[in-house]
Amino acid sequence: MDTKINSIDASTEATANGAVGCPPAIPCNSIAPAPPTTACEATLGRHLARRLVQVGVNDVFSVPGDFNLTLLDHLLAEPGLNLIGCCNELNAGYAADGYARSRGVGACVVTFTVGASVC
Numbered sequence: 001m002d003t004k005i006n007s008i009d010a011s012t013e014a015t016a017n018g019a020v021g022c023p024p025a026i027p028c029n030s031i032a033p034a035p036p037t038t039a040c041e042a043t044l045g046r047h048l049a050r051r052l053v054q055v056g057v058n059d060v061f062s063v064p065g066d067f068n069l070t071l072l073d074h075l076l077a078e079p080g081l082n083l084i085g086c087c088n089e090l091n092a093g094y095a096a097d098g099y100a101r102s103r104g105v106g107a108c109v110v111t112f113t114v115g116a117s118v119c
Helices: 044-054 069-077 089-103
Strands: 059-062 082-085
Touching: 044 069, 059 069, 059 089, 069 082
Parallel strands: 059 082
Antiparallel strands: none
């Protein structure tokens, strides 16, 4: 059986900088790294907000809910992002899809619960 996927042999583990599973040391894009943060302010929400701005997202379509309020706080705090509230998850998904088709990338933040539908 052939165990190769995209010229990577599955029988050997790829290493970069001595760590298993790390991406290669050569960057694949020209996006500038985020400014350094201290350990107390480094959060996943802040990182996502900064990365969205770096890849060119200015508007994030959202439906607030119980499980995404902390993330929405981080998105609101990012100066380059504009949070656009939508009536429901389907509308937010369609808006983000149209935004991505015209600008190259879009973002949608919705919550999950019984009855929530995301396309």
